[in-house]
Amino acid sequence: MALNIQVHILTAGFESPNGCAFLFPLIRFQRSLCDLGINIRIFNNVEIAVQNCDILLIENKFYGVRWAVERDSVLAELLWCKEQVGALIYVDITDSTGWDHADALPFVTAYLKNQLLVDRNRYLSPMYGYRPFSNYFHEQFSVVDDNPAYSKPINDPDLLGRLGVGWNSGFADWSLYGPMRMALYRRTQWLVLLGEPKGWNRPSISRNNDMTCRFGISYARETVSWQRKEIREIMKGKLATDKLNRRGYFRELCNSKVVVSPFGLGEITLKDFEVFITGGLLFKPDMSHIETWADLFVDGETMVSHRWDLKDFEEKLDEILSDYGNFVDIAYEGQRRYRKSMIGKQAGERFANHFHGLLTRDWEQPWVAND
Secondary structure (H helix, E strand, O other), X not given: OOOOEEEEEEOOOOOOHHHHHHHHHHHHOHHHHHHOOEEEEXXXXXXXXXXXXXXXXXXXXXXOOHHHHOHHHHHHHHHHHHHHHOOEEEEEXXXXXXXXXXXXXXXXXXXXXXXXXXOHHHHHOOOEOOOHHHHHHXXXXXXXXXXXXXXXXXXXXXHHHHEEEOOOOOOOOOOOOHHHHHHHHHHHOOHHHOOOOOOOOOOOOOOOEEEEOOOOOOOOOHHHHHHHHHHHHHHOOOOOOOOOOHHHHHHHHHOEEEEEOOOOOXXXXXXXXXXHHHOOEEEEEOOOOEEEOOOOOOEOOOEEEEOOOXXXXXXXXXXXXXXXXXXXXXXXXXXHHHHHHHOOHHHHHHHHHHHHHHHHOOOOOOOOOOO
């Protein structure tokens, strides 16, 4: 017998790529959610959102700069919302496995992130630059940010059980014209604009470029840009690394065998999903430290990884390009898993079942590490 759960969503809306990916499946797969007795309504007003619902989800971008300038007020509001509703799920859609909102954890029923560290115990210690890889580059290579900062650790290990994986930024339309369609949806609310990604290319098509390595390097934190700058140095004189316009960029993706996709503000970047759509082989830093959904980042299955310190970067590239035919199946599997998450009735059912599990889970159970 299906449940009847009224879920209200408090959100900033389609204002950022991660905001789009947060809302996109909740809207697009609404029929599958209804089949499980989950009724969704979306709000941008706190007082209205808390009325007549069983569970309230609050997206962190809803509070914006208030976290920095009036944190105590935000925490008081979270507590009030929980008292009004009973079950409050805070959804942190920021890019990395790190964070800066540990203060929210005692005030909510559950705290969801797009991706979490496999080892939750790492949240008990501060991270330089708020990110595990920023912390690594700082400790291993003495990389320093202009404005050094550490994430706030969780003080109570019993709260680790409230951490859960929502869904990552892949759940939106990142095909060539997808961002344009989603921007238009923001203004018109035409549901037809939230369709499946278009323009899938088979990995086995003829590709003239061995690789492409286009990305920006301008970030406020040196610990974020450091890896990208190092890769540019490695590639210097071998191929162009400056950014292209979107059409030219997609044309190059479709014509390249291997696509280099370093960490950005987070471990997962939108380029990863663009690569799955266009059919190249995704080449990224090691992702074994993260847990995410859908699980699209498995070394040797859906992508090929290299070390964070880049010591094996050129060796791995040479191995791939010298025998690319043996790596095409990995590109196929990455694309297959992503398509499975995005296309068809079963994609909606999988998302609805995942969301249902988040709504009905006992969040007071302690976190236990996997063996």
